[in-house]
Amino acid sequence: xxxxxxxxxxxxxxxxxxxxxxxxxxxxxxxxxxxxxxxxxxxxxxxxxxxxxxxxxxxxxxxxxxxxxxxxxxxxxxxxxxxxxxxxxxxxxxxxxxxxxxxxxxxxxxxxxxxxxxxxxxxxxxxxxxxxxxxxxxxxxxxxxxxxxxxxxxxxxxxxxxxxxxxxxxxxxxxxxxxxxxxxxxxxxxxxxxxxxxxxxxxxxxxxxxxxxxxxxxxxxxxxx
Amino acid sequence: xxxxxxxxxxxxxxxxxxxxxxxxxxxxxxxxxxxxxxxxxxxxxxxxxxxxxxxxxxxxxxxxxxxxxxxxxxxxxxxxxxxxxxxxxxxxxxxxxxxxxxxxxxx
Numbered sequence: 001x002x003x004x005x006x007x008x009x010x011x012x013x014x015x016x017x018x019x020x021x022x023x024x025x026x027x028x029x030x031x032x033x034x035x036x037x038x039x040x041x042x043x044x045x046x047x048x049x050x051x052x053x054x055x056x057x058x059x060x061x062x063x064x065x066x067x068x069x070x071x072x073x074x075x076x077x078x079x080x081x082x083x084x085x086x087x088x089x090x091x092x093x094x095x096x097x098x099x100x101x102x103x104x105x106x107x108x109x110x111x112x113x114x115x116x117x118x119x120x121x122x123x124x125x126x127x128x129x130x131x132x133x134x135x136x137x138x139x140x141x142x143x144x145x146x147x148x149x150x151x152x153x154x155x156x157x158x159x160x161x162x163x164x165x166x167x168x169x170x171x172x173x174x175x176x177x178x179x180x181x182x183x184x185x186x187x188x189x190x191x192x193x194x195x196x197x198x199x200x201x202x203x204x205x206x207x208x209x210x211x212x213x214x215x216x217x218x219x220x221x222x223x224x225x
Numbered sequence: 226x227x228x229x230x231x232x233x234x235x236x237x238x239x240x241x242x243x244x245x246x247x248x249x250x251x252x253x254x255x256x257x258x259x260x261x262x263x264x265x266x267x268x269x270x271x272x273x274x275x276x277x278x279x280x281x282x283x284x285x286x287x288x289x290x291x292x293x294x295x296x297x298x299x300x301x302x303x304x305x306x307x308x309x310x311x312x313x314x315x316x317x318x319x320x321x322x323x324x325x326x327x328x329x330x331x332x
Contacts, residue, residue: 011311011312014313015312015313018312018313018316019316022316043232043236046236047236047239047240050236050237050240051236051239051240051243052243053243055282056239056243060235060236060239064232064235069231069235070231070232070234070235070236071231071234071235071238073235073239074234074235074236074238074239074242075238077239077243078238078239078242078243078246081239081242081243081246082246083246083274083278084243084246084247084250085246085247085249085250086250086267086270086271086274087247087250087271087274088246088247088248088249088250088251088252088253088254089250089253089254089267089270090250090267090268090270090271091250091251091254091271093251093254093255095251102248102251103248105251106244106247106248106251107244107247109247109250111275111278114271114275115275118268118271118272118275159327160324160327160328161320161324162294162295162298162319162320162321162322162323162324162325162327163320164291164295164323165283165294165295165298165299165302165319165320165322165323166316166319166320167282168278168279168280168282168283168295168299168319169298169299169302169303169315169316169318169319169320170316171275171276171278171279171282172279172283172299172302172303172306172315173302173303173306173312173315173316174275174312175272175275175276175279176303176306176307178272179272179276184269184272187269187272187273188272188273188276188277189276190273191273191274191276191277192276192277192279192280192281194277195277195278195280195281196280196281196284196285199281199285199288200288200289201288207277207281208274208277208278208281209274211273211274211276211277212270212273212274214273214276214277215266215269215270215273218266218269219266
């Protein structure tokens with residue numbers, strides 16, 4: 001951990017802390033919703049540690065609460081989480097050597113840790129950002145979920161505080177530097193348009209994967225670079 | 226809650242499958258040597274995935290439109306980010322804009 005402090009600028013650590021705080025807030029609403037939907041505390045608690053991927057956990061809880069089969073809910077959640085495979089292909093060796101690091105390092109791969117990693121320059125900083133954010137989310141997501149499940153009904157409508165705007169804003173803020181490259185911007189806009197167009201018709205998760213076709217916008221025009 | 230065994234089976238399936246996705250990306254990347262251009266494309270792929278994730282979570286809820294308050298907040302954050310505002314300002318401005326719009330009755 002001390003090497004994380006040495007490697008990362010204070011500003012980056014503060015940003016990671018804020019992103020983790022946002023995760024904690026979303027965890028609160030996740031735990032509260034799970035309990036309100038009739039699940040005992042241990043379900044969101046175990047999911048938040050073992051799955052550690054918010055969107056898929058919300059979806060799992062939602063489908064099972066609506067009377068769906070838990071296995072179908074797991075399949076839907078896996079579709080949402082399939083994006084972690086291309087994430088892993090895109091990242092440099094951020095976990096470092098050794099089986100234990102690889103296992104834990106893989107588990108803490110999430111949207112936030114990936115986006116903070118991409119925003120850093122050079123492998124040492126990428127590594128430090130990946131671990132700081134990954135471990136931060138590993139702490140904050142379950143902590144939020146358990147607290148949310150405990151205080152459940154006391155949490156009012158989190159939408160009133162605009163918390164649902166925080167996740168997309170976190171991601172957007174961190175990819176903006178990459179989007180200043182015109183080719184990358186075109187690819188991202190194409191991908192976003194594909195995902196938005198597909199959302200009404202396809203199950204959750206699939207539209208975002210289809211967005212990868214936006215990369216074709218990068219392949220086609222190499223002359224622009 | 227319905228049949229606990231079945232719910233646990235679903236949870237374990239989701240956990241194990243998600244871990245498999247997370248673990249196999251780096252393993253594949255180590256086994257295969259990509260030409261530099263492919264490496265660039267893979268990184269572009271991650272940015273495109275994240276952009277699509279930001280767009281869909283900003284604009285949609287389930288299979289429909291999320292209402293204008295959330296995307297307006299994210300847009301405000303995006304403009305600030307483009308103008309190189311600090312991360313903290315971007316994220317808090319997004320939440321605050323959405324919260325104020327909802328206070329004014331915008332869904």
